[in-house]
Amino acid sequence: MGKSYIVTSFKGGVGKTTLSANLAMSLARRGHRVVAVDCDLESRCLDIVLGLENATLFNLCDCIKGTCTIDNAIVRDTRCENLYFISAPAFYPERHEIGMTADSFSKEAITALVKELTNRFDYVIFDLPARPDNLYRNLAQLVDAALVISLHTAASIRAAEKTAIALNELTGYGKDNLTAGGLDIRLIVNGFKPKDAKDGVNVGLYDIISKTKMQLWGVVPFSISMSKGQEMGKLAYELYRGTTPFCKAVENIATRCEGYKVPLFDGVDTGVKKKQVF
Ligand SMILES: Nc1ncnc2c1ncn2[C@@H]1O[C@H](COP(=O)(O)OP(=O)(O)OP(=O)(O)O)[C@@H](O)[C@H]1O
Numbered sequence: 117m118g119k120s121y122i123v124t125s126f127k128g129g130v131g132k133t134t135l136s137a138n139l140a141m142s143l144a145r146r147g148h149r150v151v152a153v154d155c156d157l158e159s160r161c162l163d164i165v166l167g168l169e170n171a172t173l174f175n176l177c178d179c180i181k182g183t184c185t186i187d188n189a190i191v192r193d194t195r196c197e198n199l200y201f202i203s204a205p206a207f208y209p210e211r212h213e214i215g216m217t218a219d220s221f222s223k224e225a226i227t228a229l230v231k232e233l234t235n236r237f238d239y240v241i242f243d244l245p246a247r248p249d250n251l252y253r254n255l256a257q258l259v260d261a262a263l264v265i266s267l268h269t270a271a272s273i274r275a276a277e278k279t280a281i282a283l284n285e286l287t288g289y290g291k292d293n294l295t296a297g298g299l300d301i302r303l304i305v306n307g308f309k310p311k312d313a314k315d316g317v318n319v320g321l322y323d324i325i326s327k328t329k330m331q332l333w334g335v336v337p338f339s340i341s342m343s344k345g346q347e348m349g350k351l352a353y354e355l356y357r358g359t360t361p362f363c364k365a366v367e368n369i370a371t372r373c374e375g376y377k378v379p380l381f382d383g384v385d386t387g388v389k390k391k392q393v394f
């Protein structure tokens with residue numbers, strides 16, 4: 117039985133899709149069978165970030181509604197044979213007319229999808245939209261863990277906290293109990309700029325940890341090269357032979373997903389001198 121993750125935050129543009137794609141590839145390159153699923157029905161873009169634009173004929177909505185089989189909707193990556201992808205629909209709003217909205221999906225159909233994917237893959241990564249819909253709420257109750265993504269800005273940290281509270285409420289735990297639930301909730305700080313943390317321009321890592329009380333699962337640095345590569349349909353490992361700090365950070369998250377321990381700030385410039393911390 118594979119492990120399933122939702123990648124989430126109620127804040128837009130914090131890197132959910134970027135981390136879904138790069139984490140999926142990292143796990144696949146480590147030998148696991150991985151499927152990345154674009155659940156952003158209103159505004160898909162995991163296909164672009166994965167460099168698999170136009171590679172799909174059927175999509176997630178077709179699967180859930182039973183218009184096609186999962187095999188029809190799954191696309192295999194051309195760079196890594198262990199990586200697979202299921203797209204969100206291209207023209208979702210038009211599907212309102214034919215009952216293809218997330219609110220029309222039954223819990224049974226979504227449960228069956230998750231069950232089949234976790235039976236067939238070692239890791240299933242659901243890239244979620246910032247705005248929760250019925251698909252979001254159902255997935256939250258079905259997966260093993262949530263990776264909550266935040267920048268180190270006050271607004272996105274607040275959104276991460278709200279996301280964690282909502283996830284806890286959805287999965288049956290109170291808002292004061294962010295770590296003990298059936299759903300493992302982990303925080304990933306993305307787009308981290310050590311200098312800005314050091315200068316007090318953005319929130320520092322230790323402040324984020326003490327404020328959110330969520331378990332930190334990774335710190336991913338800001339990377340211009342990754343962002344530029346993304347525009348060309350390239351993932352981070354394809355740039356600079358995968359030696360960038362961004363890649364190292366994603367590798368560390370993949371290692372933690374595998375259940376191995378990695379020192380929290382391995383390879384991370386926290387922007388804080390050790391003597392200031394202790
Ligand atoms: N670590 C990073 N360094 C630099 N740029 C980044 C980083 N992570 C993400 N970005 C950039 O931020 C932008 C938004 O990223 P992304 O689309 O992954 O966010 P999202 O949370 O999925 O957004 P949405 O809520 O719209 O789905 C993209 O241009 C991406 O290249």
Ligand SMILES: [Mg+2]
Nearest residue numbers: 132133156244
């Ligand atoms: Mg996204």
